[in-house]
Amino acid sequence: MDFGYFLILVLLIVLIAGFIQGLVGFGSGLVMVPTLVLFIEPRVLIPAVLIHGLIMNEVLAFEARKHIQKLKIAPILLGGILGLPFGAYLLVFLSPDILKILIGSVIVIFGLVLLSGRGFKVQNEKVLSVPIGVISGLLNGSVSMSGPPVILFFANQNIPKKNFRANTVTYFFFLNVATLLVFTLMGLITVEVLVLAGWTLPVALLGIFIGTKISKNVNEKFFRRIALILVSMAGLMSLIGGLIALIRSL
Secondary structure, three states, rough: OOOHHHHHHHHHHHHHHHHHHHOOOHHHHHHHHHHHOOOOOOOHHHHHHHHHHHHHHHHHHHHHHHHHHHHHHHHHHHHHHHHHHHHHHHHHHHHHHHHHHHHHHHHHEEEEEEEEHOOOOOHHHHHHHHHHHHHHHHHHHHOOOOOHHHHHHHHHOOOHHHOHHHHHHHHHHHHHHHHHHHHHOOOOOOOOHHHHHHHHHHHHHHHHHHHHHHOOOOOEEEHHHHHHHHHHHHHHHHHHHHHHHHHHHO
């Protein structure tokens, strides 16, 4: 591909990713990783996306700071940090392809159930908060998919849009900090990673600005539907990716 076209394509994808992140509070990695991995080496792309996520979530968390529900996210964050290292060990003992298939199947099922209007509202959230966080951390450490358990949990509890966005971006910010530390210790934060993250970040922030402005005019029902569709797409992509890799290995 001509370098000029490559540059335009990358920046367009990053702009869309930033827009979605600003609109619902998550989803930039869902857009960037599956598309840009076709052109950029994963060992460079994924840490760069992590840096993007860290900065974008910091910006969004500051913007939404008045709506953060600290008591809701604290136990989930604790569970997420506890689950991170165990996710890495899980990856050693289980096939990542099998994990992606299992995880993707569960996410798609729950996403479709919630999209249908059904739910399983939990009265005592504290009972499930830490386990939800642990599962999120396990997934982040094993297959880099920390979002779906938390998003589905918040959607299931019908948390208002402003609190939903504020809670998710704050949770992901702190989880990304912990993940960045792990990546740094593993030597994954290289000059190539910093260069890629640096020259694409302004476009991502522009997307966030546009998405945040539009988000203020999106009603609660439509917002929840967008969030659930994005999560279901993530689960479907995980499922398909795992199946394709498993078939190729046979």
